[in-house]
Amino acid sequence: MSQNDAMQGAEALIYPVILSGGAGTRLWPLSRPDTPKQFLTLLGTRTMMQETVARTADRAGFAAPLVVSGERHVALVARQIREAGSEAAAIFLEPEGRNTAGAIALAAYWLAERDAEALMLVMPSDHAIADVESFHRAIAAARPAAEAGRLVTFGIRPTHAETGYGYIEVGGALPDMRDVHHVVAFVEKPPLEKARALIGTGRHCWNGGIFLFSARAYVAELERLAPDVADACRAATRAAQDDGDYIRPDAAAFAACPSISIDYAIMEKTDRAAVVPVDMGWSDVGSWQALWALKERDGQDSICEGAAIDMDGHGNLVIVDGGPPVGTMGMRDCVIVSTASGVLVMPRERSGDIRALAEAMLKRLGES
Template sequence: MSTSSSLYPVILSGGSGTRLWPLSRPECPKQFIPLVTDRSMMQETILRASGLAGLAPALVVSSANHVSLIVEQLAAIDHDPSAILLEPEGRNTAPAIALAAQWIAKRDRDALMLVMPSDHVIADVPSFHRAVAAAMPAARSGRLVTFGIQPHYAETGYGYIAKGSALDAAESVFSVAQFVEKPPRERAEAFLKGGVHYWNGGIFLFNAGVFLDELAAHAPEVASAAQKALSGARHVGDQVLPDAAAFCASPDISIDVAVMERTGRAAVVPVDMGWSDVGSWDALWAIRDRDSSGNSEKGAVINVDGAGNLIYVDGGPPVAAVGLTNSVVVSTAQGVLIMPRDRAQDVKAVVDLVKKGALD
């Protein structure tokens, strides 16, 4: 049983965000862009933890390439972080979380860490807070808690978590019966009807020391790499630069594969909180405010007789559209994207061509 009252928000901010090209690019991924509000998603992620019991300043884990963006955006919301851990190379979520756990455990092994990807939207923050509060007793008793997002449609692009038996009297925390990776359509539809499967949003709450013990048991190479990388780190103010050779020796592996699917301590708290990973332009259209014709517009836009469109101007030329329906138009200084909304997942093909120099 954890005796610490500290809770560290761990903000994972290393993604490249290519599915929202041309607005989101490797040098400025989507988590640093104000897509839904006037703040970036990273800023919103930090701020939504405000009010949770025992809250410490955020611990940000990100790419060394984005340090100037992080410093600038933290200053803009007047947030002094516990530390900024700068990965020399992206090695997936298990090594990133391991670095944070090592940093926290050196100061307070019994502290809880609330791991949150910085490129998600949560519309219902009070429901999020209630879910975290419900998860705390289980996390303090040694459970590795993940939050299962209530599914509202049969999504095939997400992983799923199946809940098992209840672990508390309130039936708010459950054992994990199964993790399922990106099911085919028919199986996803069965999950939606069954009522025991939830989307895996990649949000976690656990004791830092317990997590490190489970990591050492199930993915020792990741644990060893993180420990060596942090032991050999350079410190520049609140920035921590892990030893590059040690960190890059870690396997490239997710926390789910490394730990959550193997541990006997996994638990899940189901929650319906208006969650979106904003994984496509269509997903952004779905969560933005829309007019009576289903149009969502930003910037210098003229839209005549249009319906169901996302027209997004940010740094590019103004857009005028006539009779356009169910489409996406994005205008930036880096490029212009035009496509039907139902082809939003195909942006990857465009990004691949841009990487090969198709627009040079």
């Protein structure tokens, strides 16, 4: 189906909006400021950016993606989308990172002026989804609510008590929409005991940061609930430079945008929030522990990639990518990563603490 055919039909066209502003410091030293994790081949044969693009490519009712990134990664974004056999409808280059509320607003204002009925499927560029068909069933379930002006988020059915994710408390179903539910509350990343208690209720999902709503609805709620974000992004979009390949929002106007997430700015305040719970093999691949859990392991429950030998070990993740060869003996539950620009050695259970180490190292190396 062509874009024109879709726009003439009964259903609104869905524009994937891919957010690619993350630094990926939690996977240092493989992920670095110049090549954060969305541009790396961590699972399978395609990069995470390319996997994200592929989830909606060549599907009826979906437009070419809109990508929001930074000037630093402009060449990577364009090349990887092209290598994935796709083409972006627009690539927005943020003058500086201002978090997700502003990044989404740039796409929303641009889109609202071109297709008043357009829906936006907002996706981070660096998440893994194993069951793409379940994802699309969830999108189909969410569509009527989004077309009716709801801001729909996708709640990931939890598999364990996780302290690294926020949670969504799921309420009753919307009228005539049994798979779409009211949002009772958003819960901040909890300590372990609270996470276990939330899981025990059976009413909580992980907050995966994936959304479906119309450009019109997002702009309306942004202007009502976060007018400072709306004013800055509207002005930045109207004064943007568009050279046909990239859209560069006005830097001075965008600098006035508060750095705030969509959750804090909109979703926790709006009375239009809804949630579709879904089990789709989702992970934010946000730590070495998460990557270890996703990859196929050997008989020692370990993973070795590149010039690495893990002898008499168990539960290790050993990756050599451009760095010196690594040999381990009798190691258990460790992460060892060797690259040309850095080496990491740590217990796997400390994966959640790596951000501080990565930021300190990048600062020392002058790469932050």
